[in-house]
Amino acid sequence: MTALTCCACGSRGEGNDNRAKSETSTTASSTAPAEPPLTEETEEEAQPADETEEIQIFPGRNVRISDAGIIANRSAWGADWPWKTANVTMACSEAINGGAYLNAANGKNYLLNGTISQQGFVDGNAGRNLWDQRDTDVFAEWMEAAEALCPPGA
Structure with missing residues (x-):
């Protein structure tokens, strides 16, 4: 689950975490077998949008x-x-x-x-x-x- 900081105040606290995740995912997918493993991003996408x-x-x-x-x-x-x-x-x-x-x-x-x-x-x-x-x-x-x-x- 992604940690959030006071989204009511407009700050999501994501910083460079997304860039790090995408670099990790890119590296993993380029060396992965034909069926890629479930990544963190895929798990997050699977959660409902209104998750609290x-x-x-x-x-x-x-x-x-x-x-x-x-x-x-x-x-x-x-x-x-x-x-x-x-x-x-x-x-x-x-x-x-x-x-x-x-x-x-x-x-x-x-x-x-x-x-x-x-x-x-x-x-x-x-x-x-x-x-x-x-x-x-x-x-x-x-x-x-x-x-x-x-x-x-x-």
């Missing part, structure tokens, strides 16, 4: 990263789930001033951190409208993650 990977943004919690962002849900999170909706996707805005937002199960986007300058993109403020107001520590974890993943201007 578990990451440790929030230690001890199960969240996933996909092309949409950091995906978390109440059933996997546990008792101190901070949101008023069953699941959220935390992502970074591509607007000029950036910022992190939550796409909630209700289909609306809520500003979590920063400033989003794309008019009409955010329907509400997560801290005021979406947070359940019970656990300030867990809410602070989300704010810290937003600052780390989506720095201002990103």
Whole structure:
């Protein structure tokens, strides 16, 4: 499985790995018998496009990263789930001033951190409208993650 870094922030972390893989594959295929062995690239292509990977943004919690962002849900999170909706996707805005937002199960986007300058993109403020107001520590974890993943201007 390919390791990803905050795809919500636009960085895939692939670097020179693809060039190294392609050089390895080229070398292997030029010396391979008539039926080439299964390569890493073939294994990756065989995986579904929407494959997600578990990451440790929030230690001890199960969240996933996909092309949409950091995906978390109440059933996997546990008792101190901070949101008023069953699941959220935390992502970074591509607007000029950036910022992190939550796409909630209700289909609306809520500003979590920063400033989003794309008019009409955010329907509400997560801290005021979406947070359940019970656990300030867990809410602070989300704010810290937003600052780390989506720095201002990103």
